[in-house]
Each structure stands twice: as structure tokens, then as C-alpha cells.
Amino acid sequence: MHHNxxxxxxxxxxxxxxxxxxxxLGFLMEAHNGLSARIVEDVGFPGIWASGFSISTALGVRDSNEVSAGEVLDTVAYMADATRIxxxxxxxxxxxxxxxxxxFVRQLCRLGVAGVCIEDKLFPKTNSFIGDRQPLADTDEFRGKIAACKDSQTDDDFCVIARVEALVSGFSLAEALGRAEAYRQAGADAVFIHSKRKDGKEVLAFAREWGRRSPLVITPTTYHRSVGVDTFERAGISTLIWANQNMRASMRAMREVSEEVFKKRRVSDVEQDLVPVQEVFDFLDYGELDDASRRYLPADPAPASRRDAS
Structure with missing residues (x-):
């Protein structure tokens, strides 16, 4: 185990x-349930991105607010309980x-979640990578939303990140910068600038103009090939999110195993590609339960009647 x-x-x-x-530059890795969160921590990442897209996908629904706030909180509660990062x-x-x-912020604070990212689109939202010119929230209305979140957090260090969707919705760099500054003044702890261009240039242009006024967060889902992480670090970007890779990896792995077992009508061919059951027990610390049982359960819990029958 890596320890923070x-x-x-x-x-x-x-x-x-x-x-x-x-x-x-710090990195957050995507997770979408307790197991993936625990894997991200174990590998050594300093933090976790609980992706709405990935959580929705894991529940078999679309990333369009088909999952309720309550269902997201249930999932995130398992993730927070399973990890220390x-x-x-x-x-x-x-x-x-x-x-x-x-x-929502008050409930996240109760679960021991460290921060929330809110985006300036309209409810119900559509995934940013679908379609063009998605309507944005009114700047003043969204400023009020950020202020309300900051005013109701119950932990002083809780972070509210304002995600600016102007670029991804086809608006100008000036519009994106104006919105980001308005949200910063409303109390946002960091700005998340989103883009779906393949070259990453508009994100770097934004970072240049922003000039470290407050921490800048990005997710290079579409432009990770064009720009290396050292370029982002030099540009003054604070945090980089790998936003959906664990979800996409798990979809492929499950499909390949299911197809193979379905075709061959046996599991012997796939077993060598799977995690051994013992590793599951070890990873989730079944040993601790054994130790605890010895501490908390009577030495011979079986009632007399059952002992006679055996």
C-alpha cells in the first residue's frame, strides 16, 4: 500500500x-465507485475525481442528470469511506x-468530501462533448450559485471549483476569461477551464491570460496527445484531471471477459487474465475482519444445540 x-x-x-x-502540477484520477477509488489511492495518486460521466455510466444511464443528486451522494459516500485521499x-x-x-455542498461536507466542481451550464446538463453551442448559465446567476455554495460549506477548507464551459460551447476566450474572473470574485477557490479542441491551444492561451490569479484546473481528454504535462506545468496550471479512463478500461475488460465466456462456454481460458479471488480478499483487507472477530466475538459462539447436531 502507498501511504499518503x-x-x-x-x-x-x-x-x-x-x-x-x-x-x-498535481493529478486527480477518475474513479466511480468504492473499488476504483481505492485502486486510485493504492497506486499513489494524491486525489480522486468522482466523475459524473463515469458514475452515470457505471449505473447504466446517460450523463444528462439522469442520476439524481441522492444517487451520486450514495456512490460518493462509498468512495470517501474506502479512501484517505x-x-x-x-x-x-x-x-x-x-x-x-x-x-449538495452541505451533504458533501458531511461525507468528508474535499471539494465540488460546478459548471456554468443549464440544468439538466448535457455532456460537454456532445453537440455545439450549448447554452450557458447567466453569469450573475452562476455567481450567486458559487456564493451560496461557499456560504453553506461546513468546513473552511472545502473547495468550490467553478467550471467554465464557454470555450467548449464555442464562445470567445474573452467570454471565458470574463466568466472565470466573475466566479473568482464570487468566492470560487479554483477555475476549471474546459475545452474539446484537439490542439490544447485555447487552454494554454487562457492560462497565459489568467496568470495564476487562482488555481487553474484542466482535463485534457481531447488534447492529451498534442500537449505534454510539462507544458501545462510551465503554463501555471495547478491540477490536471484524468477524467474517465478507469470507467472506459472497465467497460472493455468486462465486455471481453463476457464475450469470451459466452463463446467458449467455460471460464478456464479467461482465468489467467483475472485478479485471483485471494487478491480481492487481500485488497479489501478481509484479514482485518478476522482479527476483529477474535477481539469482539466470544471464543466459542456456536450454541450447544448446533454443537450436538454436528
Missing amino acids: HHTPTTAKTTMMRELLRSRS PIMVDGDTGYGNFNNARR
Whole structure:
């Protein structure tokens, strides 16, 4: 197991704030349930991105607010319980107006989640990579939503990240910068600038103009081939999210195994590609349960009647 350099007493929110504010580029890896979250931590990532797209996909629905806030919170609760590293939750548009958004933030704080990212689109949202010219929220309305989130967090270090969808919706760099600054002034702890261009140039142009006014977050889903991570680091970007790779990996793995077993009518051919059952037991620490049982259960729990029968 990799252990985070923080002592367990460091709040996850504090760890997330340090990650965002660090001068070096930090990475968040996508997870969508307790198991994937635990894998991300074990590999050594300093934080987790709880992707709305991935959580929706894992539940078999589309990334268009078909999953309710409650179902996302249920999933995120398992993720937070399974890990010691901070989680940034993809909060879409906040599940409605400022009132829905601030209630969502209070619930995230209760679960020990470190931060939330809210985007300036309309509810119900559509995944950013679908279609063009998606309508954006009114800037003032969205500023109010950010302020409401900040006012209702119950942990001072909880982070609210404002995701600017102007570029991805086909608006100008000036529009994106104007919105980002408005959200920063409304209290956003960081700005997430989104783009679906393949060359990454508009993100670097944004970063140049932004000039480290506040931490800048990106996810290079479409432009990871064109721009290397050192370029992002030099551009002053604080945090990079790998947004959906674990979900996409799991879809392929499950399909390949299912197809193979279906075709061959046996599992002997796929067994060598699978995690051994013992590794599952080890990874989820079944050994701890054995130790605890010896501590908490009576030495001979079987009642007399059952002993006689055996």
C-alpha cells in the first residue's frame, strides 16, 4: 500500500486545498465507485475525481442528470469511506438552482468530501462533448450559485471549483476569461477551464491570460496527445484531471471477459487474465475482519444445540 504523506489527522479538505495551491502540477484520477477509488489511492495518486460521466455510466444511464443528486451522494459516500485521499466531486450544474447546489455542498461536507466542481451550464446538463453551442448559465446567476455554495460549506477548507464551459460551447476566450474572473470574485477557490479542441491551444492561451490569479484546473481528454504535462506545468496550471479512463478500461475488460465466456462456454481460458479471488480478499483487507472477530466475538459462539447436531 502507498501511504499518503499526510498524517491521518490532516483533513481531506486541507489536502485538496494544498494540492490546488501547490506550484507543481498535481493529478486527480477518475474513479466511480468504492473499488476504483481505492485502486486510485493504492497506486499513489494524491486525489480522486468522482466523475459524473463515469458514475452515470457505471449505473447504466446517460450523463444528462439522469442520476439524481441522492444517487451520486450514495456512490460518493462509498468512495470517501474506502479512501484517505481527497475527492473532488463532479457536481454538474449543482442539480438545480443555488438552493439545490448549497444543499449538495452541505451533504458533501458531511461525507468528508474535499471539494465540488460546478459548471456554468443549464440544468439538466448535457455532456460537454456532445453537440455545439450549448447554452450557458447567466453569469450573475452562476455567481450567486458559487456564493451560496461557499456560504453553506461546513468546513473552511472545502473547495468550490467553478467550471467554465464557454470555450467548449464555442464562445470567445474573452467570454471565458470574463466568466472565470466573475466566479473568482464570487468566492470560487479554483477555475476549471474546459475545452474539446484537439490542439490544447485555447487552454494554454487562457492560462497565459489568467496568470495564476487562482488555481487553474484542466482535463485534457481531447488534447492529451498534442500537449505534454510539462507544458501545462510551465503554463501555471495547478491540477490536471484524468477524467474517465478507469470507467472506459472497465467497460472493455468486462465486455471481453463476457464475450469470451459466452463463446467458449467455460471460464478456464479467461482465468489467467483475472485478479485471483485471494487478491480481492487481500485488497479489501478481509484479514482485518478476522482479527476483529477474535477481539469482539466470544471464543466459542456456536450454541450447544448446533454443537450436538454436528
